[in-house]
Amino acid sequence: MEDELLRCPNCGSNEVTVSHLQRFMANTGEHYCHAVKTQDADSESTCLECQWRGRRDELVHNVGIEPPKVGSNDGLGPLQPERDDA
Numbered sequence: 001m002e003d004e005l006l007r008c009p010n011c012g013s014n015e016v017t018v019s020h021l022q023r024f025m026a027n028t029g030e031h032y033c034h035a036v037k038t039q040d041a042d043s044e045s046t047c048l049e050c051q052w053r054g055r056r057d058e059l060v061h062n063v064g065i066e067p068p069k070v071g072s073n074d075g076l077g078p079l080q081p082e083r084d085d086a
């Protein structure tokens with residue numbers, strides 16, 4: 001088994017990051033159980049080379065590069081990340 005190496009789908013760089021997200025209640029500071037871990041498919045990803053931003057599951061694997069299957073999210077369920085940049 002080779003280690004998974006992820007690359008930017010835009011420029012092909014492996015200088016990509018993923019984010020761990022934790023939410024807390026604004027009023028009480030209580031932990032809210034909606035955390036995104038770095039290995040989650042909807043973890044926010046950023047390329048340090050070209051400033052691409054997206055999701056971890058949009059990153060390209062270095063082994064057997066295949067184009068992302070746009071529009072076929074069957075089986076993933078309702079995993080839409082909240083976007084505040086509307």
Ligand SMILES: [Zn+2]
Nearest residue numbers: 008011047050
């Ligand atoms: Zn890039």
